[in-house]
Amino acid sequence: MPEGHTIHRLAEDHRARFLDRPVRVSSPQGKFSDAAALLDGQPLTDAEAHGKHLFLGFGALGWVHIHLGLFGKVDFGDAPAPPPTDTVRLRLTTPKAHVDLRGPTTCALITDGEKTAVHERLGPDPLRPDDDPDRVWARLSRSRTTVAALLLDQKIIAGVGNVYRAEVLFRLGIDPYRAGRDITRAEWDAIWADLVELMREGVRNNRIDTVRPEHMPEAMGRPPRVDDHGGEVYVYRRDRRPCHVCGTEVRTAGLAARNLFWCPACQRR
């Protein structure tokens, strides 16, 4: 689940249920018990996302910094909360709602200063309205690294994950192995604009859909399909299957310890 859209949606969902309400805070699994005891009974004062990082504000006590990593999960539910399973790292409860966090890479109580430091090591985020794409362009346009690797580098641009990377490059017909410095300004502007649009829709729907209406199977005269990861996509994990646009076999390759997916015909140098 967790690319940037998931985390921004989590911030919204935490605000809707817990903002300005005193919450019971616990760590059934135990790894966050000391901080949980400190926060227990305090109101949630803010919830904010930057890229794949989530920050839950507890006033002067600081922020709970959460990163889901690859496996982390968040489950919301009503009250009364069921008995927690033994992997629940963090549980928030009010008389009306609860939320459980499992398997995060990071769950730590941090200060304002530490939070600032996290923001400073992250690049602009297409989902933060004030973030400046020119800062991404400044680095991308000077780099010999492939555009595919650059899009996953959170110091350069925050929030893009393996699905959005594959899909935005497909939608713009860009070969993933082109160097950042060979991307034109017009192409970069289109990448950023497309990420803003796709990721906003991702927050709205809580899933990733990237296939344009004219390429949906019904529009292409093919039977409806179901992608096994929740949304409709062009190339992500569709290797060895036909491209939805041209029919060429979608390819996959390892790139910097991640699987890359692309259509060699639609995405040309």
Added chain:
DNA sequence: AGCGGATGTACAG
């Protein structure tokens, strides 16, 4: 029961 992955990152060398 045991395995291999997975929308991620950090660190070692």
Added chain:
DNA sequence: TGTACCTCCGCTT
């Protein structure tokens, strides 16, 4: 470049 870490699920035996 490889490896470790967090958890769950689906596939194979």
